[in-house]
Structures are given as C-alpha cells and as structure tokens.
Amino acid sequence: MAIGYTLMTEQAGPAELVRHAGLAERAGFDFEVLSDHYFPWLDEQGHAPNAWSVLGAVTQVTDRVELMTYVTCPIMRYHPVVVAQQAATVGLLSGGRFTLGVGAGENLNEHVVGRGWPGADRRHEMLGEAVEIISRLFDGGYVTYSGRHFLVDSAKLWDLPESRVPIAGAVSGPQSVDTLAPWCSAMIAVEPDAELVSLWDKANSGSSPKIGQVPVCYDPDRGAAVRRAHEQFRWFGGGWKVNAELPGPPAFAAATRFVTEDDVAAAIPCGPDVDRIVAATEPFWAAGFTHLALVQIGGEHQDEFLDLAQRRLLPALREAAG
Template sequence: MTRFGYTLMTEQAGPRQLVRDAAAAEAAGFDFEVSSDHYFPWLEAQGHAPYAWSVLGAVSQVTERVELMTYVTCPTIRYHPAVVAQKAATLGLLSEGRFTLGLGAGENLNEHVVGRGWPAVRARQEMLVEAVQIIRDLFGGGLVDFTGEHFRVESARLWDLPETPVPLALAASGKRSIERYAPLADHLVAVEPDADLVAGWAKHRADAGLPASRSIGQLPICWGPDRDRAVETAHEQFRWFAGGWKVNSDLPTTAGFAGASQFVRPDDVAEQIPCGPEVEPIVDAVRDYWEAGFTDIALIQVGADSQGDFLAFAESELLPALREAAPS
C-alpha cells in the first residue's frame, strides 16, 4: 500500500508551529512525517531554520502513530557521525521505534557554517559511506574505534539504544550513489519520480542478497483557495527549487539562491509545483511517484500560514483521493 507523508518544513516555520502542525498532521490521517534538517533557509523570504532534532524530540511526544524521519541529515561536516548516531538512537527511544534516520551527502548551504570547506561530490560520497559504517557500528552497542580516510572515532559507545536499531534511509540521485548506497541502507530517499533510479536501487539490493526496501519520495505543492495567490506564494518561497539538486547542493548562502533564481518566473514555478484549490493536479503529480515505484511519498505544503487550512483539506479531500487512486 502506498503511504503518504507530511513534511515539517523547518525553513518556513518556527519550532512551536512545527510541533503543532505535526500533531495536526497525524490527526488529519497522514501515515508518516519527515523533517528537513537545515542551518539556513534557501531564501530569506522563508525566514526560519530551527534545530530539527529538538523539534523532532518534541514531535515524538505529541504524536503516537505516525513514523518520523529526517529528510535528510548530513552526518559528515556540520555533525560528526558518532553524534548523529547518538541523536538517532535517542529519538528512536523517544518515539518508541517510529524513527527512521534519513541521511544524505549534504548541501553547502548548511555545512559551510562550521568553516571546514565544501568537498567535491566524490569526496562527499566517500565521507557518507564512512559515516554510515560508524553509525551502524555504534548501533551495535559495543565499544567502537574507527580510523578512516575522513573520520576517527575513539572508544565511543551508545548507552541508550532501542531494541531494534534505527533504520537508515539514504538519498541517491544517480548511478554512482546507487551503487555505493544501496547495499548500505535499509531504504531509498529520492526527490524526483525516476523509475530507473528506483529499479537500479532494487537491482543492486537484490544482487547483494538484501530484501526489498521502501522508496521514499517528496514533492512540493501549494494548495490554497485562490490559485493566483498560491502561485505567488510558491514563487516567493520555493523558486529555488527550479535549479535542481546538482546546482542547489553547491550554493552557499540565501544570497546565492536569490541570485540563481532571480529569473525564475511564477509561471515556471507553477509548471513544477501544483498550485491552487483543485485535488486533481496534486493527485496527478503524486501519481508520477507511485508509477515510478515509490512506496512512500511526502508532501510539502508551501507557505507557513496555510498549514491549518491545508491539513483540513488533506483530511477531507486530498488523502481520500490519493488513497483511492494509488495502488494498494
């Protein structure tokens, strides 16, 4: 059965609102909730970037049913992987087994703040592989020493661990990342409805003798009663999205994103993001994901002020329409 998620967009709302929205999203019927993990918003107009792990800790206590996930955390520069393992294990306990650790190779926007530079993509992928090994070792509960090309760990141990290790989901976007990450992860994260990517991931897992995994996608929408206003909001808040992840991962500041997106028109955004009050365009956009093989699809509702109305719409119209249309 296809599962539908709600995104806690830390770039567009403060921590108290995010916690309230998380509780409301569970009540509206979403199956899972994912949180971005940023130090910066993409654009100044978004205006927020609270610490995702504190937010998720609070969310774990105001929800009971929904699964929780980082979408995604970079465990290599801003955070050391040993510290990410500790955070994830703690959240696994707080949520009583509802947490999945989503990991990725990172974005310059968030990682530059600690002054360690921004490695080339191949180095970032190598760092992520080492980080996953460290996290897995620490989830095993023993004393861990590790010396790699990028990281060292000395006599580390996690003292509070859930009975079942926290699952790992890794973000992949191309052939090289699929080859590296599919044997290491429990699940796939991807942000485009690419059937070849999902199929390639599944093949590499099968070749390694691993079970089938979940494929977890995400897409933005901007629901609202006035389509023109929704397009305006999507353009103001989300025009950075038009650059694509290969560009977006390298830009260092909100000023960089503003410059890169200065010629993106509202109509350009509306071509990529379903906007307005109608259910059908949203269902059509989500359909691309399940037809590509995704099992889990998280929605981003663009615009902090519209979350309450959107969640009411999701409960009464959108989620029933998605579940009726989706494969079971």
C-alpha cells in the same frame, strides 16, 4: 502506498512545527519527515530551528506516525557519532517510530563550520564512512574507526532502542546507490526516476521502501498560491546538482532571479484543485516509489492544507495510488 507530511524547518518556527506534527497525525498522514537545515533556502522562508530538538518534541505529541529526517548530513556540521547518538535517542523517545534519513548535504548548511565544501566524489566517500560508523554504533558495543575522513575513538551508544533504527539513504545515481545500499534499508529520492528505483532494488533486495517528496501550494485563491510558491520555492527548479553547491540564501536568490511565476506554476500544483495535486504524485507511484511526502508551501498555511488533506486530499491520493 504511504502518504507523508513534511515538517519543513525552513518555513516555520519550532513551536509551530510541533503543533503541525500533531495535526498531521490526526489528519490521517502515515508518516512525517523533517528537514535538517541551518539556513532556509531563501530569506523569504524565514526559519531554521534545530531539527533534532523539534523531533524530540514531536515524539511526544504523536503516537502513530513514522518519523524521519529528510535528510541529515553526517559529514561536516555533525560528526557521525553525534548523529548516531541523536538518532538512537529519538528512536527511544518515539517508541521505535524513527528512521534516520541521511544524504551528502548542501553547501548551504555545511559551510557554517568553516571547513570548505568538498567536491561530490569526496562527499560521497565521506558519507560512506559516516554511514558505516553510524551502523556499527547501532550494533552496540565500542567502536574505534580510522578512515580516510573520520576518526572514532572508543565510542559507544549507551541507550539504544530495542528495534534498530533504520537508515534511509538519499540517492541520485549509481555512485550514491553503490555507497549507501550496503548500509541502508530504504531509499530517498526527489525525482520519480524508475531507473534509479531499479538500481536500488538490485542492490538492496528489491523490497525496501522508496521514499519521495512533492511540493504543493494549496490555497483557495490560485493566484495567491502561485505568488507564494514563487516567493518561497522558486529555488526548487535548480536541481540538486546546482542546489548542493550554492552557499547561502543570497546565492539562491541570485540564481533564481529570472524564474517566473509561470515557471513555478508549471512545476508545482498551485491552488484549490485536488486533481492537480494527485496528478503531480502519479509519476512516483508509476516509478515504483512506496512512500511519498507532501510539502505544503507557506508556514502560515498549514492548518487549511491539513483540513483539506483530511477531508479530500488523502482519500483521493490513496484511491489514485491503489
């Protein structure tokens, strides 16, 4: 089982993220994922640097860890031909360590280009076309495409890595599995849903990676950890069907104004207890996930978390996951 570290662009600036990436590799994490946002979820998080610029720098301070966007939305803010070029370039810079994670996105980040926010069915149609375009560009040669949502006129990637960049698709149900499984070699999901894993395996050969994510808030003082998790991560409990629709940090603040510290502490392991963190990961292993990325809440609290990971947490997680 592979244990990953999340470079969360919503809670740290670009230089800090690059430094954390190097520390996480030295701490012993197997892979690192990077969020691709234009806004933080809440004002309190306070950051949103460009993910692709950060990734380029991260490739130069790491040597071993696999890298991934978690996730990029290639349907509005980026045209899919641009995403394909960015992914191929990071694949080259990383020496073949990069996976392009894609999903249908959130209004939070995509509304900035002024095209409105499509309904879920249309977003999945757009994502299907986008991933097909990206995949065809990864094949090499010129691509011309005329779809319902995208046009491509004689595009070609002139710099492709020797090994094709894998694509991982973020799924939440049968519709997204049907859309992404033909083009993607890995599954991304945030819920430890064994039925979703089964659907994916039936559609995608049964042996592809399944990648999840778990937030934690380590701090020697549990009370401080609970307060920080509530301040910066109370948006997490809304679920993705809600989170995809809200337009900006003020909307998330309003939607979560009745979420209490106790609510957050019940959902996210907070404090110094390694066993609680391990327990929060177990449903993913039980559901059939092969990869799990941890999110340490609080951009200024990464060093102490990475120290804990190296000394105690990673050995405990690997023992529990078998």
